[in-house]
Amino acid sequence: MDPHVSPVGLDKAYRLINHGPTVLVSARAGGVDNVMAAAWACALDFAPSKLTVVLDKIAATRGLVEASGSFVIQVPTVAQLELTRAVGTRSLGEEPDKLERIGVELFRMADIEAPFVRGCSAWLACRVIPEPHIQQAYDLFIAEVVGAWADTRVFRDGRWFFESAGPEWRSLHHVSGGHFYAIGEPLAAPA
Amino acid sequence: MDPHVSPVGLDKAYRLINHGPTVLVSARAGGVDNVMAAAWACALDFAPSKLTVVLDKIAATRGLVEASGSFVIQVPTVAQLELTRAVGTRSLGEEPDKLERIGVELFRMADIEAPFVRGCSAWLACRVIPEPHIQQAYDLFIAEVVGAWADTRVFRDGRWFFESAGPEWRSLHHVSGGHFYAIGEPLAAPA
Numbered sequence: 001m002d003p004h005v006s007p008v009g010l011d012k013a014y015r016l017i018n019h020g021p022t023v024l025v026s027a028r029a030g031g032v033d034n035v036m037a038a039a040w041a042c043a044l045d046f047a048p049s050k051l052t053v054v055l056d057k058i059a060a061t062r063g064l065v066e067a068s069g070s071f072v073i074q075v076p077t078v079a080q081l082e083l084t085r086a087v088g089t090r091s092l093g094e095e096p097d098k099l100e101r102i103g104v105e106l107f108r109m110a111d112i113e114a115p116f117v118r119g120c121s122a123w124l125a126c127r128v129i130p131e132p133h134i135q136q137a138y139d140l141f142i143a144e145v146v147g148a149w150a151d152t153r154v155f156r157d158g159r160w161f162f163e164s165a166g167p168e169w170r171s172l173h174h175v176s177g178g179h180f181y182a183i184g185e186p187l188a189a190p191a
Numbered sequence: 192m193d194p195h196v197s198p199v200g201l202d203k204a205y206r207l208i209n210h211g212p213t214v215l216v217s218a219r220a221g222g223v224d225n226v227m228a229a230a231w232a233c234a235l236d237f238a239p240s241k242l243t244v245v246l247d248k249i250a251a252t253r254g255l256v257e258a259s260g261s262f263v264i265q266v267p268t269v270a271q272l273e274l275t276r277a278v279g280t281r282s283l284g285e286e287p288d289k290l291e292r293i294g295v296e297l298f299r300m301a302d303i304e305a306p307f308v309r310g311c312s313a314w315l316a317c318r319v320i321p322e323p324h325i326q327q328a329y330d331l332f333i334a335e336v337v338g339a340w341a342d343t344r345v346f347r348d349g350r351w352f353f354e355s356a357g358p359e360w361r362s363l364h365h366v367s368g369g370h371f372y373a374i375g376e377p378l379a380a381p382a
Binding site: 021039042043085159162173174189 | 206209212230231241273275276322324330350351353365370371375376378379380
């Protein structure tokens with residue numbers, strides 16, 4: 001494994017997405033991997049750690065999530081802006097070799113079915129908590145976080161270091177179309 | 192009404208929170224107003240516009256939301272960092288005059304029960320879509336956005352202008368404790 005990829009305690013996993021980054025959702029079923037982009041992912045609970053993600057019925061990744069009951073949420077970086085835009089707009093149905101053509105490199109973690117996207121800053125392995133009504137009515141999936149990791153060059157000791165890690169490590173925050181913002185400078189509020 | 196506060200089309204309301212800001216949740220019932228901070232709010236659908244927000248059972252604002260069936264989500268600014276931290280950590284139960292002591296200024300919109308917090312950059316008036324099971328099991332509320340407004344000094348023509356609006360207008364992105372990031376610089380991905 002990449003020596004920079006280090007486990008994050010599940011009690012601190014929410015911090016990997018608490019600042020509202022756009023994420024990549026990856027899943028695998030029947031020998032097929034896919035990766036999509038999602039701006040609509042959100043922490044839901046601290047312990048056990050949970051999150052929500054919206055997966056549209058037209059997304060091929062949704063089928064893989066439903067078949068496997070699991071997925072990985074990962075936090076892409078400014079260096080992955082084009083990759084994030086591409087996996088979010090190109091479809092596995094139309095391009096079965098979408099991931100190869102975009103240049104998405106995957107790696108695996110022991111005991112986790114869904115693939116991990118290399119080069120991201122953080123990863124949350126998730127197991128779907130079945131809630132058929134809200135999945136169907138709202139495309140909303142609830143999941144428990146069963147493992148979390150981060151690249152220690154930008155997240156360590158339970159906190160982000162965007163201010164010192166180099167601009168290519170900043171998280172992406174999608175507005176609409178091809179328009180994103182990078183995360184900015186740290187602020188500390190008085191206790 | 193403040194001449195800078197302008198309506199936003201409901202089809203573009205998601206853009207007010209799509210970049211993952213920490214928000215303020217306000218509600219009113221029985222003549223009582225409250226405001227809390229929430230990092231766990233997220234867009235859910237485009238049309239009709241919907242969003243999700245997590246409201247803990249200990250939050251006084253949750254009781255007002257349940258009683259009235261409505262709330263406002265607003266996007267605070269760097270200028271409101273201390274206010275955001277204060278409304279998120281101080282309790283109406285312990286301080287009935289919490290809002291006055293913190294210096295939260297409210298204003299009203301016609302036909303909307305929940306108060307609006309002055310000085311924010313955007314406001315989404317929401318009506319709860321009752322989903323008792325997920326409200327109880329996960330503290331997760333689903334709502335339809337029934338009105339949206341933004342301050343034209345930082346959001347107009349369907350987009351944010353953080354890069355030109357002055358640093359005090361940037362949105363807040365909470366990590367944990369008193370630690371936040373401001374939103375950063377714009378990025379445009381190739382189509």
